[in-house]
Amino acid sequence: MAEITAALVRELREKTGAGMMDCKKALVETNGVMDDAVDWLRKKGLSAAAKKSGRVAAEGLIAVASGPNRASMVEVNAETDFVARNELFQNFCAEVASLALSVGDDIEALKAATYPGTTKTVQDQLTHLIATIGENMSIRRAKVLSVTSGTVATYVHSAVKPGLGKIGCLAALQASSEIDALEALGRQIGMHIAAARPEALDVSVVDPSALEREKAVLSEQARASGKPEAIIEKMVEGRIRKYYEEVVLLEQVWVHDGESRVKAVVKKAGAELTGFARFQLGEGIEKQASDFAAEVAATAGVKA
Numbered sequence: 001m002a003e004i005t006a007a008l009v010r011e012l013r014e015k016t017g018a019g020m021m022d023c024k025k026a027l028v029e030t031n032g033v034m035d036d037a038v039d040w041l042r043k044k045g046l047s048a049a050a051k052k053s054g055r056v057a058a059e060g061l062i063a064v065a066s067g068p069n070r071a072s073m074v075e076v077n078a079e080t081d082f083v084a085r086n087e088l089f090q091n092f093c094a095e096v097a098s099l100a101l102s103v104g105d106d107i108e109a110l111k112a113a114t115y116p117g118t119t120k121t122v123q124d125q126l127t128h129l130i131a132t133i134g135e136n137m138s139i140r141r142a143k144v145l146s147v148t149s150g151t152v153a154t155y156v157h158s159a160v161k162p163g164l165g166k167i168g169c170l171a172a173l174q175a176s177s178e179i180d181a182l183e184a185l186g187r188q189i190g191m192h193i194a195a196a197r198p199e200a201l202d203v204s205v206v207d208p209s210a211l212e213r214e215k216a217v218l219s220e221q222a223r224a225s226g227k228p229e230a231i232i233e234k235m236v237e238g239r240i241r242k243y244y245e246e247v248v249l250l251e252q253v254w255v256h257d258g259e260s261r262v263k264a265v266v267k268k269a270g271a272e273l274t275g276f277a278r279f280q281l282g283e284g285i286e287k288q289a290s291d292f293a294a295e296v297a298a299t300a301g302v303k304a
Contacts, residue, residue: 002031002032002033003032004024004027004032008027008032008034009023009024009027011034012026012027012034012037012038012041022041023037023041026038026040026041041131059078059079059081059083059084059281059282060075060078060083060084060089060093060281060282061076061084061089061090061160061164061165061166061281062075062156062164062165062166062167062168062280062281063076063093063094063096063097063163063164063168064097064154064155064156064168064170065094065097065098065100065154065163066101066152066154067101067102069146069147069148069149069150069151069152070101070145070146070147070152071101071144071145071152071153071154071170072097072100072101072105072142072144072145072170073097073100073142073143073144073154073169073170073279074093074096074100074110074139074141074142074143075139075140075141075168075281076089076092076093076096076137076138076139076140077137077138077139077140077281077282077285078133078135078137079135079136080135083133083137084160085160086133088129088133089129089133089137090160090161092125092126092129093164094163094164095115095116096110096122096139096142097163098116099113099116099122100142100144101144104142104144105141105142105143105144106142107139107140110122110139110142111123111126111139122139126138126139141279143170143277143279145170145172145274145275145276145277146172147172147173147174147274148174149174149175150173150174150175150176150179150182150271151173151179151182151183151186152171152173152186153170153171153173153182153185153186153187153189153190154168154169154170154187154190155169155171155186155187155189155190155191155193155194156168156169157191157194166280166281167194167278167279167280167281168279169189169190169191169193169194169276169277169278169279170190170275170276170277171186171189171190171193171273171275171276172274172275173185173186173189173266173269173271173272173273173274174271174272174273174274175269175270175272176270181269182269182271185265185266185269185271188256189262189266189273189276191255191256192254192255192262193249193276194278195255196249196252196255197278198247198248198249198276198278199247199248200247200248200249201249201250201273201274201275201276202248202249202250202251203244203248203250203251206247206248210247211240211243214240214243215236215240218235218236218239218240218243219236222235222239249262249273249276250262250263250273
């Protein structure tokens with residue numbers, strides 16, 4: 001039996017990021033052979049990650065990254081807000097966002113890509129992180145926007161660190177304008193998107209089913225007034241215009257002055273807004289309600 005020294009344990013911890021006790025146990029189980037101990041921990045990590053995969057992960061971070069004429073945004077989820085303050089997790093989110101600039105926003109392709117500075121895939125690195133931190137995590141979605149000339153500006157609301165936060169926005173501006181001025185406008189548009197929550201870029205791409213539902217509701221409301229059908233039709237048209245002003249980015253009132261339309265602001269700058277994206281952390285994920293006292297009691301092995 002090889003001697004398991006503190007130095008050996010420390011070396012294994014530095015190689016794997018696993019806990020001290022896990023590293024010591026791995027070395028004992030593998031008779032002090034470093035490579036075997038690394039493999040033992042990897043297997044343990046995979047097992048630990050699998051056990052955690054059923055837990056709801058609705059916290060985490062939105063990360064953005066910028067490159068020439070393009071920008072990316074990803075949402076990486078974890079179980080608790082505490083993990084969002086973990087430097088290892090923050091670094092992982094930032095690296096994945098940067099990687100998306102070249103790989104694209106297909107999640108499976110992103111997971112299969114080589115994680116920077118390692119021979120592991122992004123998914124393998126995430127699995128390792130799950131085992132190290134002890135929470136379920138997932139790369140939920142990604143978005144990459146690009147322009148041929150101009151900029152894709154990024155904005156993160158209430159950033160915990162540069163490029164990391166709970167709400168992220170991208171705004172693609174096609175133009176030959178001076179880049180600094182375009183970036184400033186793009187950031188303002190990002191702030192507008194964060195606040196106004198648009199659903200579509202322009203009228204032509206509004207979800208047809210959502211539009212029909214809206215028309216049906218508005219028509220019923222108008223008929224309840226007892227007005228003739230010809231008047232009802234005009235009432236619905238007016239209300240649909242109001243609906244567009246609420247959900248269509250280019251038709252919305254510019255939040256920075258409360259008067260202009262977004263399309264007028266963009267046109268004045270000599271630019272074209274060709275795309276946008278808005279990610280809010282955890283949106284659409286059904287969070288599980290939990291009884292904290294019961295969880296603590298269960299962990300302690302006593303009845304609540």
